[in-house]
Amino acid sequence: MPTSPSEPLKLALWAFLAAASILLRGCCGASCGINRPTVQQTQVGRGNPPKFTVEIRNNCQTCPAINIHIKCGNFSQALVNPKLFRVLAYDDCVVNSGLPLAPLQKLSFSYSHQKFLMSLRTWYFQCE
Structure with missing residues (x-):
């Protein structure tokens, strides 16, 4: 099947526009890497x-963060609403039931107890 001389140019232009679109949207968390x-x-x-207040924040400006897990030691589920912060196992708690935190969104809760050490465990960026 013969192709016209403009076919390679059209294909190259399409590939360039597709790549530019992906980069501008921050697909797959590429633009969010340092903004965990x-x-x-x-x-x-x-x-x-x-009494302590805990704030979990998605610092990416372009992509929702999903399935955010926190190292939480032996945090007691009785201290907080499980829709906000659910204890799955020792040292593994999930934020917002694993649902997305929108770009730059914060989620916070308070608890009264001796301090539990908390740090980020795992997360994923969900870009369209």
Whole structure:
């Protein structure tokens, strides 16, 4: 099947536009790599037990973060709504039931107990 002289040019132009579109949208988290989610814990009460506020934030400006898991030690599920922060196992808690946090969205909750050490475990960026 013969191709016209403009076919290779059309194909090259299509490939360039497709690649540019992917880069501009930040597909697959490429633009979010250094902007991973963060976990910040702040003591807000000095009673006995002390009170803490935990904030989990998606720092990517273009992609939702999904299935965010936090290292949470022996955190007790009784301290917080499981829709916000669910204990799956020792040192494994999931944020927002694994559902997406929109770009730059924050989710926070408070608990009263001795401080639990928390840090980011795993997450994925979901780009269209």
